[in-house]
Amino acid sequence: MGVQHEAQVNLPTIRRFEGAGFRAWPAANVHYDGTWAVRLTAGYPAKRLNSINPLDPGDARNIDLRIDRARPHFEAIGRTVTFRLSPLAAPSIGLFLDKEGWAHLSESIVMRLPLSDSVVDDAMHQIPLKDLGRFVSAAFSVHGYDEALRSGFKDLVGSIKPEAGHFILEQDGQPVATAICVHDGAIAGLFEVATAKGMRGKGFGRRALLSALKWARLRGATVAWLQVEADNAAALGLYRSVGFREIYRYHYRQPGESR
CATH class of the missing domain: 3.40.630.30 (Gcn5-related N-acetyltransferase (GNAT))
Known part of the structure; x- marks a missing residue:
């Protein structure tokens, strides 16, 4: 899911913009399980603010146990446990979720413009x-x-x-x-x-x-950036006309109905 061609060879750039995104759109509560940032916001349901964000491609141990640890935190505020997978997530996490039948949700593009x-x-x-x-x-x-x-x-x-x-x-x-x-x-x-x-x-x-x-x-x-849903053709047209260019993508995963 998603095109991550450039991102795979430029992880420091991705970390820079992921960090900027966390500061700019802050979750009410954040805790870490290893290098997974678990962001939760009882007062607002946006998936960006209520998701598990893996931040190190080398951290994919005990995926099932860590999901089980995270799930009660989501359920306590009426949310469904959700992953937000950027190129910083270990590929094996996505493979695990595929095997478990988790659904692919919306994909977003992160874009950058030299200002x-x-x-x-x-x-x-x-x-x-x-x-x-x-x-x-x-x-x-x-x-x-x-x-x-x-x-x-x-x-x-x-x-x-x-x-x-x-x-x-x-x-x-x-x-x-x-x-x-x-x-x-x-x-x-x-x-x-x-x-x-x-x-x-x-x-x-x-x-x-x-x-x-x-x-x-x-x-x-000196640099502007934004996130836009990949299927928002009108917004993408506007941003590209101003000069924004894609640097990486991320998408969300949630358990299938059987879970």
């Missing part, structure tokens, strides 16, 4: 929102998120430790696009980039994206 002044020269200069509640309301409107998730989402966004810029674009007083840019040293990560249904294809997403990148560039970021 130079020329990339953002024409971007609209925008000051990020200071009002977290207003940004959350805009994000829920644009994405169409379930209102039951509002509190957990607000806690998540508010817990980001690196400097985060919250961006929205409005038209006729209504939010039409959003983006979060997390500035972490030389790296700028993009999250929650979206355009409201019915307003897509009009350039709003690109404007929000470039404004966020300009903000990060002015703070010294």
Whole structure:
């Protein structure tokens, strides 16, 4: 599952971006079983925040016993035990899960863009929102998120430790696009980039994206990165047109119905 051609020969790069991702989108609780990072977040159900993340290709011992140790932690917060497998995971983990009948879930692509002044020269200069509640309301409107998730989402966004810029674009007083840019040293990560249904294809997403990148560039970021679902053709087209290129992929696994 997934194309990992480049990633297999550049594990330090993957570790760099995996670490940036953990800091930028922090789980409420993290514990380690060997080099497996078990990330859990009772208040928000995203798989990125509720998954086992193997971080060393050499660590594949006692897979079944370690799954059994992790399962009660997931069940305690009403989650299904889930693996997030990047190229840092030992291949034998995926083979074990195949044998046990675990399902393959969504695949995502991690993309990177060298961030130079020329990339953002024409971007609209925008000051990020200071009002977290207003940004959350805009994000829920644009994405169409379930209102039951509002509190957990607000806690998540508010817990980001690196400097985060919250961006929205409005038209006729209504939010039409959003983006979060997390500035972490030389790296700028993009999250929650979206355009409201019915307003897509009009350039709003690109404007929000470039404004966020300009903000990060002015703070010294030299590399931008993001994660996007592999089947999101519209988003991939936008990111590639800006200059983002794939560096690796990851996917999720959960037990089959028989388990």
